[in-house]
Amino acid sequence: MKNLDTRTSIRKYSTREVDNELLVNLLSQSERTQTMGNLQLYSVVVTRDEAMKQKLSHAHFNQPMVTGAPVVLTFCADFRRTSRWAECRMAEPGYDNFLSFINAATDALLYCQTFCNLADEVGLGYCYLGTTVYMPQLIIDTLKLPKLVMPIATITLGWPDEQPPLSDRLPIEAIIHEETYRDYEATDIDRFYTEKENLPENLKFLKINNKQTLAQIFTDIRYTRRDNEAMSATLLDALRHQGFLK
Numbered sequence: 001m002k003n004l005d006t007r008t009s010i011r012k013y014s015t016r017e018v019d020n021e022l023l024v025n026l027l028s029q030s031e032r033t034q035t036m037g038n039l040q041l042y043s044v045v046v047t048r049d050e051a052m053k054q055k056l057s058h059a060h061f062n063q064p065m066v067t068g069a070p071v072v073l074t075f076c077a078d079f080r081r082t083s084r085w086a087e088c089r090m091a092e093p094g095y096d097n098f099l100s101f102i103n104a105a106t107d108a109l110l111y112c113q114t115f116c117n118l119a120d121e122v123g124l125g126y127c128y129l130g131t132t133v134y135m136p137q138l139i140i141d142t143l144k145l146p147k148l149v150m151p152i153a154t155i156t157l158g159w160p161d162e163q164p165p166l167s168d169r170l171p172i173e174a175i176i177h178e179e180t181y182r183d184y185e186a187t188d189i190d191r192f193y194t195e196k197e198n199l200p201e202n203l204k205f206l207k208i209n210n211k212q213t214l215a216q217i218f219t220d221i222r223y224t225r226r227d228n229e230a231m232s233a234t235l236l237d238a239l240r241h242q243g244f245l246k
Helices: 020-030 050-059 064-068 080-088 098-121 136-143 186-197 200-209 214-222 225-241
Strands: 042-047 071-078 125-129 149-158
Touching: 020 098, 042 050, 042 098, 050 064, 050 071, 050 136, 064 149, 071 080, 071 098, 098 125, 098 149, 136 149, 136 225, 186 214, 200 214
Parallel strands: none
Antiparallel strands: 042 071, 071 149, 125 149
16 A cells, blocks of 8 residues: 555556456546536546557557556546537537636546545556657547547556656745745756756766756657647647547
């Protein structure tokens, strides 16, 4: 059992299966999370089939934990169900717009995080895949998501087969703003980031990649402007395809 002080991302899983009754129970408990208008604007697709996991892995840059985990969960922003409810009850839905997507995406992420917290409590391990919004159309096609359903978050889930070290975090002073937002001076950046920049693993990244600063690792290699703009265009296309943008 873990708490948030010791939480780590798990990428290697044992062969032990995740009991479906346990999974459904955790997903059911997660429904108690906060939600806009009490509408629960989310759905989750559970993937256990090896062939389906292999298809999904292509959308996640073939990261091995996608096929290595017993279960893959894709959390979706879902205004389809609410719209169908309205249509079946003599009401006209108006949720094919960007605001509705944001509301549903927020709901889906809150639901996902609540599930992760509950999974921690029973000893399950998981890894959050930020790649879900990089190539969403492939996920949409693989999971046969209809209009007004958009993949937002994916987690791989299983019983841990590793004990990775804790990843670093910024000091809490770096993220708290009292009353109004206070912009960051260069001295603040020095104070908040120097410890992270001098971690042995990060100094190793600099040497391997022949970079002067850790920030350059992120801007020039990991999350480049070119990639961000290309994947932004792909994301917008998927939102149009799913009916959230005109």
